[in-house]
Amino acid sequence: MLNGIRIIEVEGLGPGPFAAMLLADMGADVITIHRKGSAITPGMPERSLLDRGKRSIALDLKDPQELGTAKRLIATADALIEGFRPSVMEKLGLGPEDCHQINPKLVYGRMTGWGQQSPLSNTAGHDLNYIALSGALSYASPPGQPPLTPATLVGDIGGGALYLIAGLLAGLLNAQSTGKGTVVDAAIYDGSAHMMNLLMSLRQTGNLSYTRGESLLDGPHWSRTYTCADGGFISVQCLEPKFYGCFLDILGLGDDAEFARQYDQAAWPGLTERLSKIFAQKPRDEWAALFQDTDACVAPVLSPQEALDHPMNTARQTWIDHDETRQAAAAPRFSTYDWHPRSSPKRGEHTDEILNDLPPASSG
Numbered sequence: 001m002l003n004g005i006r007i008i009e010v011e012g013l014g015p016g017p018f019a020a021m022l023l024a025d026m027g028a029d030v031i032t033i034h035r036k037g038s039a040i041t042p043g044m045p046e047r048s049l050l051d052r053g054k055r056s057i058a059l060d061l062k063d064p065q066e067l068g069t070a071k072r073l074i075a076t077a078d079a080l081i082e083g084f085r086p087s088v089m090e091k092l093g094l095g096p097e098d099c100h101q102i103n104p105k106l107v108y109g110r111m112t113g114w115g116q117q118s119p120l121s122n123t124a125g126h127d128l129n130y131i132a133l134s135g136a137l138s139y140a141s142p143p144g145q146p147p148l149t150p151a152t153l154v155g156d157i158g159g160g161a162l163y164l165i166a167g168l169l170a171g172l173l174n175a176q177s178t179g180k181g182t183v184v185d186a187a188i189y190d191g192s193a194h195m196m197n198l199l200m201s202l203r204q205t206g207n208l209s210y211t212r213g214e215s216l217l218d219g220p221h222w223s224r225t226y227t228c229a230d231g232g233f234i235s236v237q238c239l240e241p242k243f244y245g246c247f248l249d250i251l252g253l254g255d256d257a258e259f260a261r262q263y264d265q266a267a268w269p270g271l272t273e274r275l276s277k278i279f280a281q282k283p284r285d286e287w288a289a290l291f292q293d294t295d296a297c298v299a300p301v302l303s304p305q306e307a308l309d310h311p312m313n314t315a316r317q318t319w320i321d322h323d324e325t326r327q328a329a330a331a332p333r334f335s336t337y338d339w340h341p342r343s344s345p346k347r348g349e350h351t352d353e354i355l356n357d358l359p360p361a362s363s364g
Helices: 015-025 064-074 088-092 096-102 127-134 153-178 188-195 197-205 241-251 265-279 284-291 304-309 311-316 351-357
Strands: 006-010 029-035 055-059 079-082 107-112 182-187 223-227 233-237 298-300 319-322 325-328
Touching: 006 015, 006 064, 015 029, 015 079, 015 107, 015 153, 029 064, 055 064, 055 351, 064 096, 079 153, 088 096, 096 107, 107 153, 127 153, 127 188, 153 182, 153 188, 182 188, 188 197, 223 265, 233 284, 241 284, 284 298, 304 311, 304 319, 304 325
Parallel strands: 006 029, 006 079, 029 055, 079 107, 107 182
Antiparallel strands: 223 233, 233 298, 319 325
């Protein structure tokens, strides 16, 4: 889908490499400038899953000659991705102004936690800190419990990488029509807050409370996970009455007057307790089989290994084993583009190939 688009990625952590991987999955020619000599994080494997489908060149950007090579490479690119604190790239001579002098159409993607200009721009932070301050963490646990530390899907990936990708693609479309590049300021703080708009829209209907446990999706007995007899977990989220009715019928509770109070907030704690006792009576897979192929909106909580072996994955091939690594296949899918897994390069694996393809350095 992105055939003919070249992305230069300056080696970084987390969201930037993930965004570049997704663009490579879509067919872009992604060239990662890896730090010469050693990985940015000690102990990282020789091949990183997040480098899937990319090409790698190893450069020392503090070396004037190799910095010149990076600039020649940027001159051939449609977009660039970097994930350093503000001003780091400027100090290297590779800030947006420097790069736009070389390549006016370049879409310059910047990935940070706090944004390029903010009171915290130069302050360290991680996924949990960004989503804590943005408000996105506030609904992450049952009432009375500290918010859990979620996987980095909410901040680094959801609020960070995916918003960077959206910005890059919009910038590329704009550059095609105007001939001018742009700077994409993607901040995890901003993106994770923006994702909250789906929940905030519920306030317009009276179905969202700022108090945890009192909202339509984080308080009811029909919107949570339950522990099963074997220690496994089952997810339940039958929001609509017809799906809730199906759920009750399967459990033999269709005529229970208490469970008929689906949207009665006062009934939720007691009904949650009753369902907890019910689900604790059987193992997870037995419950999963009972609800299989129904509209009760119930599903077992699977690990990646279990997801790989599930019939759903047999049909979709969403989880795959490639290069001795378990990984998720590219998403989304396109009717006109068949994705096939490509290997991750070793650091600097394509250095000679990339250098040989570069136009000669200007004599000036």
